Amino acid sequence: MTDTATVSHSFQAEVSELLHLMVHSVYSETDIFLRELISNASDACDKLRYEAIAKPELIGEGEAPQIRVIPSKAASTLTIADSGIGMDRQELIDHLGTIARSGTKAFVQRLSEAKDGSGLIGQFGVGFYSAFMVADRIVVISRRAGGDEVWTWTSSGGAGFEVAPASEEDAKRVTRGTEIVLHLKDDAKKYLETYEIERIVTAYSDNIQFPIMLVPEEGEPRQINSASALWQRSKSELTPEDYTKAYKSIAHAFDEPAMTLHYRAEGRYSYAVLLFAPSTKPFDLFEPARKGKVKLYVRRVFITDDADLLPAYLRFVRGVIDSEDLPLNISREMLQNNPQLAQIRKAVTTRVISELEQLAEKDAANFDKIWDSFGAVIKEGLYEDFERRDKLLALARFTTTSGEKRSLKQYVEGLKENQTEIYFLVGDSIERLKSNPRLEAAKARGVEVLLLTDPVDAFWTSARLEFDGKPLKSLSQGDINFDPIPLSEEQKAEDEAKPAADEADTIALIKASLGDHVTDVKVSTRLTTSASCLVAGSHGPDRELERILSQQARGARSKPILEINLRHPLVVAIAKAAADKAKVDDLSFLLLEQAQILDGELPEDPAAFAARLNRLVLQGVAAA
Numbered sequence: 150m151t152d153t154a155t156v157s158h159s160f161q162a163e164v165s166e167l168l169h170l171m172v173h174s175v176y177s178e179t180d181i182f183l184r185e186l187i188s189n190a191s192d193a194c195d196k197l198r199y200e201a202i203a204k205p206e207l208i209g210e211g212e213a214p215q216i217r218v219i220p221s222k223a224a225s226t227l228t229i230a231d232s233g234i235g236m237d238r239q240e241l242i243d244h245l246g247t248i249a250r251s252g253t254k255a256f257v258q259r260l261s262e263a264k265d266g267s268g269l270i271g272q273f274g275v276g277f278y279s280a281f282m283v284a285d286r287i288v289v290i291s292r293r294a295g296g297d298e299v300w301t302w303t304s305s306g307g308a309g310f311e312v313a314p315a316s317e318e319d320a321k322r323v324t325r326g327t328e329i330v331l332h333l334k335d336d337a338k339k340y341l342e343t344y345e346i347e348r349i350v351t352a353y354s355d356n357i358q359f360p361i362m363l364v365p366e367e368g369e370p371r372q373i374n375s376a377s378a379l380w381q382r383s384k385s386e387l388t389p390e391d392y393t394k395a396y397k398s399i400a401h402a403f404d405e406p407a408m409t410l411h412y413r414a415e416g417r418y419s420y421a422v423l424l425f426a427p428s429t430k431p432f433d434l435f436e437p438a439r440k441g442k443v444k445l446y447v448r449r450v451f452i453t454d455d456a457d458l459l460p461a462y463l464r465f466v467r468g469v470i471d472s473e474d475l476p477l478n479i480s481r482e483m484l485q486n487n488p489q490l491a492q493i494r495k496a497v498t499t500r501v502i503s504e505l506e507q508l509a510e511k512d513a514a515n516f517d518k519i520w521d522s523f524g525a526v527i528k529e530g531l532y533e534d535f536e537r538r539d540k541l542l543a544l545a546r547f548t549t550t551s552g553e554k555r556s557l558k559q560y561v562e563g564l565k566e567n568q569t570e571i572y573f574l575v576g577d578s579i580e581r582l583k584s585n586p587r588l589e590a591a592k593a594r595g596v597e598v599l600l601l602t603d604p605v606d607a608f609w610t611s612a613r614l615e616f617d618g619k620p621l622k623s624l625s626q627g628d629i630n631f632d633p634i635p636l637s638e639e640q641k642a643e644d645e646a647k648p649a650a651d652e653a654d655t656i657a658l659i660k661a662s663l664g665d666h667v668t669d670v671k672v673s674t675r676l677t678t679s680a681s682c683l684v685a686g687s688h689g690p691d692r693e694l695e696r697i698l699s700q701q702a703r704g705a706r707s708k709p710i711l712e713i714n715l716r717h718p719l720v721v722a723i724a725k726a727a728a729d730k731a732k733v734d735d736l737s738f739l740l741l742e743q744a745q746i747l748d749g750e751l752p753e754d755p756a757a758f759a760a761r762l763n764r765l766v767l768q769g770v771a772a773a
């Protein structure tokens with residue numbers, strides 16, 4: 150039985166907040182609402198076509214899926230109607246009352262802080278709700294394909310919406326799909342002009358595969374998009390503008406693509422590929438699901454955008470892969486284990502990476518845009534994609550002590566005499582890394598060091614990696630020996646001018662004081678100005694990785710090795726105070742504790758540290 154009452158519903162809190170922002174801020178690009186509604190209509194047609202493969206009666210004798218845009222100056226309404234899949238009552242409530250995507254809260258927050266949110270809206274795809282930028286009342290009438298009931302959803306923004314059975318007249322007219330009726334605000338009446346509608350459709354929605362019919366108040370309906378699958382056309386007939394338009398329409402994007410890859414694979418399997426790398430970062434890049442969005446089509450019928458057509462570390466790539474050979478009725482579940490799809494995935498991944506390599510060589514400006522936005526994601530491939538690790542390492546760009554956007558190829562070209570390893574340091578920020586004492590020996594020799602600050606860096610660097618036969622080595626690990634690399638002349642002179650403490654005696658003193666607070670005490674070849682630093686054993690994990698893991702409570706930390714600088718006055722003072730056990734203890738612990746602080750950690754016993762510091766400072770003041 151059909152429920153005849155009108156029922157009021159509240160929007161999810163984020164939706165209300167979003168609508169409030171839409172209504173009260175002035176976005177410069179209100180045009181996007183039409184693109185969003187047309188793209189939803191197109192998705193609905195795609196879904197119908199897909200469901201109709203198994204149930205042809207869903208389309209039956211009815212009209213082929215299409216989209217109509219109907220302006221009415223008399224009623225001040227603009228209607229976007231589609232003969233797609235439609236929504237039943239529950240779907241209207243669920244889909245047009247919430248935003249299902251994670252990260253919505255953070256997005257709304259950013260939107261409220263942004264001056265012009267339209268770029269953000271595009272990144273997140275608020276979709277349907279963008280219609281409230283131009284309409285103060287929206288009525289949605291929908292019939293789910295194959296369904297008997299027709300429902301109406303109405304809202305004036307604000308806190309909620311109402312759902313009621315459609316009037317008899319509406320139910321008769323809407324035989325399948327959805328009509329979205331926008332009651333336009335006074336300042337949005339321009340969208341009733343047919344030339345405005347055509348302008349927007351040509352700019353943003355020309356690539357929609359279904360016919361978009363403009364139904365003017367007078368005269369015959371006419372199709373206003375080309376409705377061709379652009380990826381099926383040959384490269385030679387397409388201009389860069391065609392590609393940019395296709396990108397914007399396929400990826401719902403506002404930026405320009407930084408890379409476009411269009412080709413057709415023929416052979417065992419045939420398929421067309423049209424992929425883009427965006428030039429800006431989308432909002433949900435670091436969502437835990439790490440889902441890609443490349444769309445799978447089979448002979449021009451959309452199947453799914455959930456087929457993981459590329460590895461997760463390429464999830465920023467957008468576009469379409471259209472297969473000629475897969476069965477149309479392939480279920481989404483079957484896609485998981487389909488060997489043909491696995492082949493396609495492998496071949497396309499290889500192709501995307503070689504395209505990135507070429508871009509890096511030929512068009513550094515665009516490559517840099519991709520690396521700036523997605524480098525941290527691509528680096529996930531360094532530990533996930535063993536097979537392509539070398540290629541990805543070669544693609545990677547780093548901030549180093551010598552400059553920015555440095556490749557390992559450039560690094561290797563600048564190796565110092567006797568340098569056989571590639572050095573890096575992992576940490577939170579470039580500034581902190583630059584003042585890290587572990588850099589001192591490298592600096593003193595002019596050796597370049599990669600400064601790695603992306604969270605993912607601690608992970609990929611934990612594998613044993615090589616580039617061009619040179620192992621990558623963390624400066625926070627134990628077995629670094631800089632001795633064979635000559636010091637710069639100034640550093641040599643400076644070092645020789647300083648007195649050094651006796652090695653064996655000093656180490657014995659400090660070891661006796663620190664006991665099992667450290668696994669060992671060693672003389673450092675990496676320090677020139679600081680007194681001490683902590684390093685991991687040569688086979689232990691990088692200290693930064695250990696820190697991250699212990700924060701996540703995934704294992705206790707191992708005791709570090711303390712490295713000391715024999716030429717530092719504090720170390721010299723320990724040697725001199727050999728007879729005064731209390732003083733040697735204080736100074737030795739201070740060496741350990743200041744190294745911990747330089748690593749961004751707390752001393753093991755902060756109260757003891759403060760007491761020790763006060764004692765030493767007071768002694769110093771008294772002696773002065």
Ligand SMILES: Nc1ncnc2c1ncn2[C@@H]1O[C@H](COP(=O)(O)OP(=O)(O)OP(=O)(O)O)[C@@H](O)[C@H]1O
Pocket residue numbers: 185189190193231233234235236244245273274275276277278327
């Ligand atoms: N014309 C329509 N026909 C059928 N379902 C629709 C239609 N418009 C919207 N929907 C449903 O409402 C949901 C929410 O739409 P909305 O535009 O807010 O987000 P979306 O389309 O899922 O996301 P995005 O805009 O980022 O692609 C859609 O996922 C779809 O299920």
